[in-house]
Amino acid sequence: MxxxxxxxxxxxxxxxxxxxxxxxxxxxxxxxxxxxxxxxxxxxxxxxxxxxxxxxxxxxxxxxxxxxxxxxxxxxxxxxxxxxxxxxxxxxxxxxxxxxxxxxxxxxxxxxxxxxxxxxYDASACGSIPVIRNLEEYYDNDLLLEVKGILNGSSNYILSRVFDHGENYADALAKAQRLGFAEADPSFDIKGFDSLFKLVIITIHALGVYVKPEDVFAYGIATISDFDIRYAREKGVKIKLVAQVVKLDEGRFTLFVMPEFVAPGKYIYSVDDEYNGVVIRGECYDRQFMFGKGAGSLPTASSILSDVTARHHDYRYEYKKMSYSGRPVYTDDVTLRVYLRHPGPELPDGIKFEKITERYLSGDGCYTVGNISLASLRANKAILDDPSVFLCNIPRFFLDLD
Ligand SMILES: NC(=O)c1ccc[n+]([C@@H]2O[C@H](COP(=O)([O-])OP(=O)(O)OC[C@H]3O[C@@H](n4cnc5c(N)ncnc54)[C@H](OP(=O)(O)O)[C@@H]3O)[C@@H](O)[C@H]2O)c1
Missing domain, CATH: 3.40.50.720 (NAD(P)-binding Rossmann-like Domain)
Known part of the structure; x- marks a missing residue:
């Protein structure tokens, strides 16, 4: 050779x-x-x-x-x-x-x-986990329904320290920076951009459709507070930063990055520390789960090595799914159920729930739980980025099958 x-x-x-x-x-x-x-x-x-x-x-x-x-x-x-x-x-x-x-x-x-x-570019999404080439080659059919997971090791490390080791968020972030899991400026990871870019790449290999990063709602964990962490602990769930692309029906799909309340029993519940985990769901095979180190010098190098050796066989991505007939179309016209922490008893200007199922208003914090459209979350992103606000997805019906 x-x-x-x-x-x-x-x-x-x-x-x-x-x-x-x-x-x-x-x-x-x-x-x-x-x-x-x-x-x-x-x-x-x-x-x-x-x-x-x-x-x-x-x-x-x-x-x-x-x-x-x-x-x-x-x-x-x-x-x-x-x-x-x-x-x-x-x-x-x-x-x-x-x-x-x-x-x-x-x-x-x-x-x-x-x-x-x-x-x-298999190393670009999930480090050592071979997601891209698997989506491209093995999942080369119409059966795929959803790819969902923890794609960012830094924010997962921080959330793990909080939920598994009882540390507070600020100490966990500082520790992640000290150990090199998070940058001095951690915004790329904790504001959800790193997960967003990986999700856009995954989506083209999963469904054959390119969606511009700026058209996707990506919300991170930068504004999480002890109040939100206490709420999750009381409900017996963990907060994880989750990226997902989901087929809604034959003609439409959606994608977004958002913190999510994850219940014990879900595969991604036990993805801790700097690890990544990806659930692939499809017709016929239900769910499959890939787990491993998503970043770091040697794990990422192993993925690069795999791409290098693939070149010996002239391997290239064929982007076959981009030429499939009846490819689904991206929509943000979808209703999510969310938890929203806000500074006072009134909802922040511009935020409109379709239905409210729970409200908590007190001196130590306020939150609202209910149904809200993804399109309206995108339109009000600047309000949601305020440090006094935190948004967390509560998975439901088609989004809760992993
Ligand atoms: N770190 C991870 O775990 C990981 C995982 C998956 C993917 N990635 C991706 O891999 C890439 C590299 O990440 P990293 O963590 O290795 O970064 P890094 O440690 O900061 O190293 C970056 C390297 O790029 C060099 N460089 C910067 N501008 C250059 C230019 N114009 N021409 C030539 N070299 C230039 C730097 O040169 P000097 O040494 O002279 O400064 C440095 O050697 C990024 O795109 C990152 O997103 C990283």
Whole structure:
């Protein structure tokens, strides 16, 4: 088997993991020839052969020996420039950049087709859990009804410390940052963006439909308070940050990211710490569950390695479901049941429930439980982002079958 010559962009958490994993993989038949980083001056934990590092993308893109580019930089604009240029030149790419991929998927698919090359990105959604390729290949039929899960390890780690170890939210967040599970600026994770980008990528491989990230309601755990945590504990449930894409009927589907009250007995109830878990539900087979490490240096590198070895067999995503007839259409015209904590006895301006089933108004906090449309939640996102407000999904009927 011919050895693949890899040009690696990025030598941080994931890049160094790839270097280690590839260095010890006996059957990868691939070797890193050059590594492009942002700053040559930075001290590296791993000693590299003389001349291997560069800060010029052209040193890799112009090198005719390079068969495959692996792109794991932390900057979405730089990632976009590197990946699109490589694809235009017909060089296949493996990437882990969920934000870039989710925002530019239609263009990236077109570039692959026009230049007869491939972009693989299993590492971008759920780290070591092989979700994308499974959705693309095994679930290659009309039976899929729902993909739902915990896609963000950082927020799950924080919620786990709160619900399983009795810590308060602020201490749990600080601990996650200290251990490297959450960034110094954790908003990408705790405001739901990381889960949103992964969900957009999952949706195109699950149902063959691309939905722009800005068209999807994504709400995180940034405003959760001790009041909400107490409410969940009293009800005997945990709060988890859940992303879901759900077929409502033959013609329509919806997707969103929202904290959810998860009851014991649900598969995702026991997905703790920095782990991810994905439930796939379909006609004929009911539910299937995938569980594993969704992030981190070596787990993510293992997924990249799998994409690298797939390139030995010229594997590429075919996006077959995009050409299926009768693909469902995205709608946010769906009623959810939610818990809403608000600062005073009145509901925040603009928030209108279709039906209220429970209200609690007291000096230590107020909440309302009832039915509300997803479209109205999207329209009032700015109000819901206020620190005095917290929203949590209460799963029901078609959304409670996992
Ligand atoms: N960390 C995870 O667990 C994980 C999991 C799945 C996917 N991902 C994705 O993988 C990517 C990398 O994440 P990471 O955690 O490894 O980030 P990281 O530790 O911050 O490392 C980023 C690397 O990118 C390099 N870089 C930045 N701009 C560049 C440019 N213009 N050209 C070349 N190199 C550039 C940096 O160079 P310097 O070293 O010189 O600063 C650094 O080596 C991100 O897209 C992330 O979303 C990460």
């Amino acid at each position: 011919k050895e693949l010559n890899i040009g690696l962009f990025g030598f941080g958490t994931v890049g160094t993991g790839i270097y280690k994993v590839l260095g010890s993989a006996r059957n990868a038949h691939a070797a890193i020839r050059r590594i492009c980083v942002h700053s040559l001056a930075k001290k590296r934990a791993i000693e590299l052969p003389e001349g291997m590092l560069t800060d010029k993308a052209a040193d890799i893109l112009d090198d005719p020996c390079i068969d495959l580019i692996v792109e794991v930089v932390d900057n979405a604009e730089a990632s976009y420039a590197i990946v699109t240029e490589a694809l235009r030149r017909g060089i296949p790419v493996v990437s882990g950049n969920k934000a870039m991929i989710a925002r530019h998927l239609p263009e990236l698919i077109e570039l692959q087709r026009a230049n007869n090359t491939a972009l693989l």
